[in-house]
Amino acid sequence: MxxxxxxxxxxxxxxxxxxxxxxxxxxxxxxxxxxxxxxxxxxxxxxxxxxxxxxxxxxxxxxxxxxxxxxxxxxxxxxxxxxxxxxxxxxxxxxxxxxxxxxxxxxxxxxxxxxxxxxxxxxxxxxxxxxxxxxxxxxxxxxxxxxxxxxxxxxxxxxxxxxxxxxxxxxxxxxxxxxxxxxxxxxxxxxxxxxLLIPPLLPEPAEEGPRWVALRDRPYLVLTGLVGSMGIHYRVLSVAFPLWLVRYTSAPVGLVTVSVLINTAIVVLGQVPISRGVDSPARAGTALLRAGLTFLVACGLMAAAAGPGSWYAVGLLSLGVVVYTVGELWHSAAGTEISYQLAAPQAQGQYLGVFGIGMGIADAIGPVLLVTLCIGWGVAGWFVVGGALALLGLLSPAAVRWAERHR
CATH class of the missing domain: 1.20.1250.20 (MFS general substrate transporter like domains)
Incomplete structure (x- = not known):
């Protein structure tokens, strides 16, 4: 074109x-x-x-x-x-x-x-x-x-x-x-x-070769899958957390609203400081590792809140939300760094569109998966989710190194 x-x-x-x-x-x-x-x-x-x-x-x-x-x-x-x-x-x-x-x-x-x-x-x-x-x-x-x-x-x-x-x-x-x-x-x-207040940009010059280069970049596609699959965590607070709180814990329902406020406050205050340290693909791979392990800890805290004892449940769930949000910050910063820095400059939009596929699939299957595991399986399901996120984090640094070698 x-x-x-x-x-x-x-x-x-x-x-x-x-x-x-x-x-x-x-x-x-x-x-x-x-x-x-x-x-x-x-x-x-x-x-x-x-x-x-x-x-x-x-x-x-x-x-x-x-x-x-x-x-x-x-x-x-x-x-x-x-x-x-x-x-x-x-x-x-x-x-x-x-x-x-x-x-x-x-x-x-x-x-x-x-x-x-x-x-x-x-x-x-x-x-x-x-x-x-x-x-x-x-x-x-x-x-x-x-x-x-x-x-x-x-x-x-x-x-x-x-x-x-x-x-x-x-x-x-x-x-x-x-x-x-x-x-x-x-x-x-x-x-x-x-x-309209932003000056128009020159289109990127098309290079010779296949038009859909992002779909042929296998390392980038693998990272899209890893980061996107980890993105199921975005449905934790909106789907799994409220249902878990109501059905399995003694915490008051109002904690659902409080958890959203806690999450928003930490994200707004912490995203820029966290992102400053994620300034290369290699550091992004490390951030994904940290995010996966952090999600595992957060899932464990939420699972432990099951049972009687409202103040006990409030404390564990609140701490779980804080820990979870830290993992969200790592994941968000790493995903953005990878999606931009490992994309071909002349096809930045195309690459970001491909990267969005992983997040879109995770957003589509996340609610069903989280309800099946965290609500259907109970405590064991939370550890399955946390373990899967931790495994994705463990695989990420090697995948980033592979992508950098074939950049």
Whole structure:
């Protein structure tokens, strides 16, 4: 695919005085997009079941179809970001997300819901791949610092979006749900408008050889599988933890909300400091090892909270959340470093799209897997999950070294 020329001719790598302002704009773009994500992730299922009145099974099936569709779309959008210019593709992705989210308000049956959910899910999943070349351009001498700041504000945006959605869920009326939907659409629209404040980037020149180079990079694909499989931990606090607390422990239900606040606070305060030390693929491999072992400890603490004794359970679960969040920080920093640094510069978007496949699959199978093991198997299931995450961490340093040798 040939690159489309721009009337402007921005410089690709030179750092200028305006770069700091453009970095701040990029942070704002990610923040408002994350707010939209947080609203939809928190209120989306309830909106379609309680306001649109679709059966729960249809809603679950529709979101699963959308998740599978978005996996393939992410790779394609990442490739387009490389070949057509990342800023333009990023703006189109956000505009698509805004339009699809607003269309939720007019969706009243299953197949229109599936179509709109596919567009909305693809926009959310493809955003990291679409913005990847922009982050690389404005990362400066320490790109990991910019990526850490972006992750911090992304998590903050998701949390604020969840609070906005919580108001709608608490009211539990169609008006409240529709308001949440339109606020989410407005967040995506604002993020799209902000991208216009970033200068257009020249498309990356296509090199001779296969077009889909990321799909032929076996070491990168292996790391995608390892990091993505470890990503099932992202569903621990949203799926396994609440069910475990209610069914197996004596801790008060309010601890679920407290755990989210603890997790968010640690992520917001700790992501940048942790990421400063993960500034190479080798250190990222070590961080994945630490993350896997940390998850094992966290799973053990949560498993030990089963049984009587509310204060005993509160203490162990709270400590488990803190330890788990430290592992999340290691995993997030390592995954971002690997996904960028081991990607071919001329195909950064495509590589990030491929990397997103692993996380997308983990996000799809994570809830079912965690419910089956942690809730169905009980204490033993927690140790199986923790052991599997630790094993993935142990395999990661060797996989990183292999990828670096074939870089």
């Amino acid at each position: 040939s690159a489309l020329p721009y009337t402007e001719a921005p410089v690709r790598h030179r750092q200028g005085a305006g770069d700091e302002r453009h970095r701040r704009v990029l942070v704002a773009v990610m923040f408002f997009a994350a707010m939209g994500n947080g609203i939809l992730l928190t209120a989306g299922v309830l909106y379609f079941t309680r306001s649109v009145h679709l059966p729960v099974q249809q809603v679950g099936l529709g979101f699963s179809i959308a998740g599978a569709f978005s996996i393939g779309a992410t790779v394609l959008i990442g490739h387009l970001a490389d070949r057509l210019g990342a800023r333009a593709v990023c703006a189109v992705v956000l505009l698509t997300g805004s339009a699809a989210t607003a269309a939720f308000a007019f969706t009243e049956s299953f197949w229109p819901f599936v179509c709109v959910a596919c567009l909305s899910g693809s926009a959310r999943s493809a955003l990291p791949a679409a913005t990847g070349p922009v982050v690389r351009r404005y990362g400066g001498e320490r790109p990991q610092s910019l990526r850490a700041v972006l992750r911090t504000f992304f998590n903050l945006g998701v949390s604020i979006g969840a609070l906005v959605a919580g108001v709608a869920v608490q009211a539990d009326t169609r008006t409240a749900y529709l308001t949440a939907v339109f606020v989410a659409a407005a967040c995506y629209l604002l993020a799209a408008a902000l991208t």
